[in-house]
Amino acid sequence: MQGAMYHVAIERPESEGPVSSIKACLLPSSTSANIVIHFSATGEPFAIDYSVSPVPQDEIYHVTNMGSYPAHNASMVLKSSRMAPLPELQIPPPLTPEGEPVAPIPEKSFVQKYWIYMVVVLGALLMGKEGSRST
Numbered sequence: 705m706q707g708a709m710y711h712v713a714i715e716r717p718e719s720e721g722p723v724s725s726i727k728a729c730l731l732p733s734s735t736s737a738n739i740v741i742h743f744s745a746t747g748e749p750f751a752i753d754y755s756v757s758p759v760p761q762d763e764i765y766h767v768t769n770m771g772s773y774p775a776h777n778a779s780m781v782l783k784s785s786r787m788a789p790l791p792e793l794q795i796p797p798p799l800t801p802e803g804e805p806v807a808p809i810p811e812k813s814f815v816q817k818y819w820i821y822m823v824v825v826l827g828a829l830l831m832g833k834e835g836s837r838s839t
Contacts, residue, residue, distance in 0.1 A: 710745035712739065712754040731756065736777040743784045 708728035714721035734756035742751040756776070797805045815822070 714752055723750045724752045726754060739780045741782050746783050825832050
């Protein structure tokens with residue numbers, strides 16, 4: 705059983721169908737199986753996923769009974785294809801009457817933004833100095 709593979713496939717009359725494989729040594733210790741069949745938009749199966757659980761963490765497979773396999777809790781899921789999300793389009797930039805993009809307004813410098821606060825602080829400092837000279 706070392707290196708042997710267990711294959712699950714969908715049979716098609718015209719060509720070879722999709723195949724899923726697992727290591728055969730996983731079958732004797734497994735208690736459940738899961739099969740997922742993926743369908744295209746036209747309704748044709750294009751992929752199959754087969755998995756069993758539990759899977760040993762230590763990668764060491766203990767085979768005790770080669771003759772029969774335990775009963776599985778099996779589940780099958782049929783999945784149809786979905787449309788991919790459409791791309792999100794951005795709003796085009798505004799255009800001038802000549803057809804060129806409108807230039808953004810240049811950002812003001814620090815002094816242009818906060819000149820009034822600087823004047824207030826400077827005025828308070830100057831008034832504070834004058835008040836200390838009169839005494």
